[in-house]
Amino acid sequence: MQTPADGEPLSSRQTAGNRKGAVLVTGGAGYIGSHILKAVEESGRAAVAFDDLSHGFQEACAWGEFVQGDIRDTPALIAAIERHEVVAVIHLAGLIEVGRSTVRPDLFWDQNVQGTASVVAAMRATGARRLVFSSSAAVYGADPRGRRSDLLAEDNPKDPASPYGDTKLAAERMIAAACAAFGLSAIALRYFNAAGADPSGRLGEAHHPETHLIPLTIQAALGRRGPLTVFGNDFETPDGTCLRDYIHVVDLAAAHVAALEATLEPGEFDAVNVGTGRGHSVFEVIAAVERALNRPVPRTIGPRRAGDPPSLVADPGRAAARLGWTPRSSGLDEIVASAARWHANPLYGEQGSGAPARPSVRQA
Ligand code: UDP
Numbered sequence: 001m002q003t004p005a006d007g008e009p010l011s012s013r014q015t016a017g018n019r020k021g022a023v024l025v026t027g028g029a030g031y032i033g034s035h036i037l038k039a040v041e042e043s044g045r046a047a048v049a050f051d052d053l054s055h056g057f058q059e060a061c062a063w064g065e066f067v068q069g070d071i072r073d074t075p076a077l078i079a080a081i082e083r084h085e086v087v088a089v090i091h092l093a094g095l096i097e098v099g100r101s102t103v104r105p106d107l108f109w110d111q112n113v114q115g116t117a118s119v120v121a122a123m124r125a126t127g128a129r130r131l132v133f134s135s136s137a138a139v140y141g142a143d144p145r146g147r148r149s150d151l152l153a154e155d156n157p158k159d160p161a162s163p164y165g166d167t168k169l170a171a172e173r174m175i176a177a178a179c180a181a182f183g184l185s186a187i188a189l190r191y192f193n194a195a196g197a198d199p200s201g202r203l204g205e206a207h208h209p210e211t212h213l214i215p216l217t218i219q220a221a222l223g224r225r226g227p228l229t230v231f232g233n234d235f236e237t238p239d240g241t242c243l244r245d246y247i248h249v250v251d252l253a254a255a256h257v258a259a260l261e262a263t264l265e266p267g268e269f270d271a272v273n274v275g276t277g278r279g280h281s282v283f284e285v286i287a288a289v290e291r292a293l294n295r296p297v298p299r300t301i302g303p304r305r306a307g308d309p310p311s312l313v314a315d316p317g318r319a320a321a322r323l324g325w326t327p328r329s330s331g332l333d334e335i336v337a338s339a340a341r342w343h344a345n346p347l348y349g350e351q352g353s354g355a356p357a358r359p360s361v362r363q364a
Pocket residue numbers: 193211212213214216228229230231232242243244282305308
């Protein structure tokens with residue numbers, strides 16, 4: 001395969017057919033991964049999804065190629081990288097449910113940390129030199145201040161509140177060390193609350209079980225589940241419910257493309273928040289869903305959920321400076337309207353909630 005020189009900008013590397021170098025997207029069949037496939041292809045690169053389909057849907061890989069495999073299978077990763085002449089990897093595959101990580105931390109260390117070690121090993125063995133890693137605001141842990149003006153910057157103390165956050169921080173540190181030792185370059189994107197759906201209506205959020213606020217609120221409004229439980233209304237926030245920084249998945253996907261193209265020296269690693277700098281409360285999300293659907297959201301007030309900090313809002317400054325990236329579509333009403341359109345007519349992933357299965361939307 002083509003092996004680019006260390007440090008050569010990705011944009012100057014060409015593969016057969018005169019397209020820019022291909023990108024492997026682990027976890028490409030998932031919610032965020034499927035949106036990234038589209039963004040990568042639209043940037044002029046070939047995208048190759050690598051996914052074991054344990055949580056994702058092959059129908060979600062509507063852009064680019066698809067390879068079924070487990071990231072802990074290093075030879076399978078190497079084969080996919082070589083076959084598709086991959087020059088960069090966007091690594092998302094992993095376990096994401098914070099609650100489950102407290103009862104099965106072993107699985108999270110295996111998939112999120114060992115899995116990342118396998119991805120790094122496959123890159124060392126091939127010509128892929130740029131890594132974009134899916135990290136999380138969970139690396140910061142429970143911020144006790146909880147005031148709207150307190151934005152989380154990248155150099156905030158790291159004190160994860162869950163085994164999930166521990167594994168993301170451990171993987172970041174492993175990647176940083178691998179960059180320094182082996183001449184890779186990498187950016188860890190620390191996601192805040194990804195939400196919304198592609199405006200085409202072909203891609204959207206489908207998790208089983210669903211634990212995220214916006215899809216649960218929409219499903220409650222549509223009568224597809226019982227009332228939404230608001231996890232606590234006694235936080236020290238303006239309306240008593242938690243503040244989160246909701247980022248449109250299309251903006252999040254664009255941040256990955258910006259991170260692929262960012263100028264980094266061989267050996268360099270950086271971590272960048274992907275958020276808007278604005279927090280919205282649970283009650284504000286409920287009101288936005290009621291506006292979008294013109295229906296009430298049945299809800300009850302429940303106790304706080306373990307480990308929920310009152311406020312998680314990004315300082316987005318480094319993303320603008322480092323990646324030249326700012327969100328464009330992340331107003332709360334725009335996010336919720338796009339998610340509501342998807343939930344009205346999902347193309348995959350609703351089997352678990354009783355809706356009819358749809359035919360595959362994968363292009364030939
Ligand atoms: N939340 C809620 N009820 C639910 C699910 C979530 O009140 O059924 C709240 C949760 O406490 C948090 C916010 O909604 O304050 C966002 O939660 P989500 O699980 O979507 O994302 P997280 O911030 O935990 O990553």
